[in-house]
Amino acid sequence: MSEWSILAETVLLGALSGGVMALIALSFVLVYKGTGAVNFAVGEVMMLGAYLYYAGVVSFDLPPWLAFVGSLVVIMAVSALVERLVLRPLAGQSVVAMLMATIGLASIIHGGVEAVAGGDTYSPPGLLPRTPMTIGDILIPGAVLGNFAIAALLILGFLAFFRWSRAGVALRATASDPVTAATLGIHIHRAQQLTWALSGLVGTVAGVLIASSVGLSPLLAGTALAVLAAIVLGGLDSVAGAIVASLIVGIVEALAAGYLGGKTREVVPYIVVLVVLVVRPYGIFGTRAIERL
């Protein structure tokens, strides 16, 4: 295999894994745009969803798709409940307080899952066929391709939902100006609750996809933190930016792993974050409204 096709394969695989990262990024961006809080528990919610899926398939003997739908429903309910019990009482408090609350939430979910399921790695059954695809001499594993397809479909679905559906428009209105939205008759509490539920839904899909291709363990939650890099790069409040940046970070990660050694993969996203924050803190697509002091 020539130098160039190795490069092409690395870039392609990176971009495909960036697709799933874009789902996680969407989960962050939804909550940030909708409620103004960065949800540090996205990784844990994602992990919880994947564990529920696994429990559904293995412990309750459900068919995979039913377990998947079941975990989505449960996570949406849990997310809505979290919004009601934790975030709403803190509404109007400083950003730092909300941030710390989500860190606390992450700690609770992480500990809870570990207490129930232990620290072992499980391999849940995949939702998708695992037939690999070849383009020239580039081989793409089926799971990677399938994950990317699902992620892409879901993201397109979300974009359409926000663009055209009534509920989507209500959510966007709440995000851009809660007070005016409330005046116009939008139930903003319900809108924020829906935002959380949707964020949980996207996160769970990402969690199940990742878990079925690389295995399920409490470490899964750490994946989401690396995605923060992509979000900062794209701009915290831009859905399009989050998606593009996820693809970029996926490619950069794959290139770093391929050419600088596998271990650098874990730090490269964070170095990107530090550089971006110093040079261009509002990201590529974000609003330039960050206060500079």
Add this chain to the structure above:
Amino acid sequence: MRTAVFHQSFRDDERLLDSRTQRAWMAAFLAALFTMPFWGSDYLLAMACIVGIHLVATLGLNVTTGSAGLISLAHAAFMGVGCYTVAWLARHGWPFWLTLPTAGALAALLGVVVGLPSLRVKGLYLAIATLAGHFVLSFVFREWDSVTGGVPGTTIPRASLFGFELRGDRRNFFLIFGCVVLLALAARNLARTHHGRAFVAVRDRDFSAEILGVNLLRTKLAAFAVGAFYAGVAGGLLGYFYGSITPEYFALTLAVFYLAAIIVGGLGSVLGSVLGAVFMTFVPEALRLLAHAGSQWLPGLAGLLLPMGQVVFGLLIIGFLIFEPHGLAAVWARVRRTFHLWPFKT
């Protein structure tokens, strides 16, 4: 009820302990503390040392996050920097009264580097930047084998004073609590200087602070540097106390532990740091005792200890944020006021 406290000069009014009662209580407390190695049990001493180390780190985070309002998730990593600096210098024969300040200084330097984004971003973005700093530093801890010993970890030679080796908890106690008293006093005094007040001004409204003549750039970086200095010293003490260390110790959970400590204790006060550090150190201990007692009926309960600790930390953070945002320090103030005015109601 406290009476007959009249100050006739500003000097008197500004004293840290402004009445004879306060001075007497503080003297009694310090006497009890520093004689503890002679009357305390081994268990009590070991716990006291751990509380002392956590307390130094908590004091630091309470300057950065509590007073200056700059959230830092890199605190555990700064402790790691301090710990490995001490390990490396001590292997090269440096005495502790040089290694500890150096560890603090190096951590402070890195604190400034990690804090650099705070000049351009705040709140959420700053949290993400410090998170990135944490992961980059812990990567260095794992990979820089010649200094940190990599994943298997490294050992730290015992501290010694005039050829007298500080071996065991009883002797380390004096080292640790010497630092604790010194640094707590420093933190308390910092809070009433120009610089300490500048931190609070920046936290409360940075626009106004700048208009009042506070140099934001210098103040924010100073807040990071001070916090990281404390963390570095705490890390160094930790190294001397345990004698060997692995990178796993400085995980993100430790940073969350300290965040929990300042929230539970009370943001922006030395008393809050003390209460928070003591409380948070004893929470896992209490859980351990409970699990120990419960394991007769439920075997396997002991294995759930670590995850349950995480759950409890999370619940404490959220609970205090929602129901008692000023932490145990506010509870303490309330209790004190009630007793001062007893039998009258406040």
